[in-house]
Amino acid sequence: MTDTFSSYAMRNVPRYTSYPTAPHFNAGVTDAIYSDWLGALSPRDSLSLYLHVPYCREMCHYCGCYTKATRQEAPLLSYAKTLGQELELVADHLKTPGQVRHIHWGGGTPSLLPEQSLLDLAGMMRVLFDFSPDIEHAIELDPRYVSASLAETLVTMGVNRASLGVQDFDPTVQVAIGRVQSYDLVKTATERLRHAGLAALNFDLMYGLPEQSLETIRDTVARTVELNPGRIALFGYAHVPWMKKHQRLIDESRLPSAAERLALAEAARADLLSAGYLAIGLDHFARPDDSMAIAEQQGQLRRNFQGYTTDTGDQLIGFGVSSIGKLSQGYVQNMPDVRHWSRAISDGKLPVAKGMALSTDDRLRGSIIEQLMTNHLCDIEETSRLFGTEPADLLPSIDALQELVDQGLVQLNGWTVVIPKRGQSYVRLAAAAFDAYLGGRDAGAGKHSMAV
Structure with a gap:
């Protein structure tokens, strides 16, 4: 790999699970505004629900999620109770909601909630919302x-897909x-889930x-293939x-260089493709036969805060501390600490x-970025006109792609932007060219991870 491509891999750009990205959110969206947004939803607006549980038994050094460690049952019981109250509170603001097509429990480790609490919350959602049959x-x-x-x-509460955090099988890593x-522990977990009837893993x-090598990551991929999950997410450590601050426990001197990091990603990718998996989006x-592969082939792949998804819900509603929702009108993020979140809900807010x-302009650029991230293709002229704007307004962004075009990482066919195979690992750089917040207003509001 040339020094040029190493330098591209080291550039810091957003992951683009949203646009604008979370560092640009502001206090201008209040509970009163959110109430109005929820009340404006109609039966035509299908829903997706995200529930965040910010607890783990212990903190992993690499973790970038909003979570904290606990070994006590009391905070989990209390959190589950308040989460139920928030479900009821939001449902009260929905005048005529549409069907729920997707539910995602994230964290943290959401399954740390007591099993009866999980069953109660799942039952409550069925009462408060209209679930789609599929x-x-x-x-x-x-x-x-x-x-x-x-x-x-999990099967009793209706869960039909589970994601297991494996990361790496090498003991030193x-x-x-x-x-x-x-x-063997991971194998046992998959066997228990499948035996219970939860086959979509x-x-x-x-x-x-740190400590990863081509040998260790290829061994991890081989062991993963043996366990045959339907989907695999291959994330770059940020x-x-x-x-x-807990990432300071990682010895930075043991992290791979940019060139080594890219080699690790390419080796894992090659072995997954050789094993019969299809590449979906960036990672x-x-x-x-998995629904994500089918969605990608049909041009229906989506991207949100959970990454690539088959979620077809029109409106995403977040529950729990720090959770983010996206409605037609904009983004909403909950309070980031349990105490204030609980107090607001207790006060009926x-x-x-x-x-x-x-x-x-945000919607236009967000659509372009999502198309590039999911389909590696965007017709700028057609997309602009869908939003009632002129493609010429985006000429500065087109010009910003020229460096990537010169390197063969992006192709321009008239107003159509294409990310060829050799450029797909760098697609976040192409997306960044359309980000009006990176180089202009609010520049530097947040730091981001390496592009690859």
Whole structure:
């Protein structure tokens, strides 16, 4: 790999799970505004629900999520109770909601909630909302805490897809990242889930971790293939110790260089493709018969705060501390600490911390970025006219792509932007050319991870 491509890999750009990105949210979106937005939803607006549980048994060194460690039952019971109150509070603001097509439990480790609490919350959602017959109900799991009883509980509550945080199977890497879990442990977790009837499984893997080598990551991929998950997310580790202080536990001298990091990603990608998985977007892979592969082939792949998704809900409503929702009018983020979140809900207020009302320009650029991130293709002229604007307004962004065009990482065919195969690892750089917030207003409002 040339020095030029190494320098591209090291550039810091957003992951673009939203646009505008979360660092640009502001206090201008209040609980009263959110109430109005919820009340404006109609039966034509299908819904997606995200529930955030900010607790783990212990903190992994690499974690970039909003979570904290607890070994006590009391805070989990209290959190579940308040989460139920928030579900009721939001439902009261929905005058004529549409069907729920997707539910996602994230964290943290949401399955740490007591099993009865999980069942109660799932039952409450069925009472408060109208579920689509083909709803996808997904949850993130720590394989170290998947008991046979939990597997049965998940199926009883309607969960039909689970994501397991594997990251890496190498023992030395696991010690370096504070996440020790053997291959046999992960195998047992998958067997328990499948035995209970939960067959749709995802694995999360990571590259760019300390102590990783081509040999260790290829072994991790081989062991993953043996367990045959339907989907695999291959994320690049984002080392941001200025934002996540526990990442200071990672020895930076043991992190791979930019060239080594890219080599790790390419080796893992090649082995997954050889095993029969299809590449989906920037960092996902799926079996050909998986619904994500089918969605990608049909041009229906989406991208939101959970990454690439088959979620077709028109409106995303977030529950729990720090959760983010996206409605037609804009983004809403909940308060980031349990105490203030709980107090607001107890007072009957929507626990809004900040958000962002979307302008026409935001919607246009967000659509372009999502198309590039999911389809690696965007007709700028057609997309501009859908939003009532002229493509010429985006000429500065087109000009900003020229460096990538010169390197063969982007192709311009008239007004159509194409990301060829050799450029797909760098697609976030192409997306950044359309980000009006990076180089202009609010520049530097947040730091981001490396592009690859």
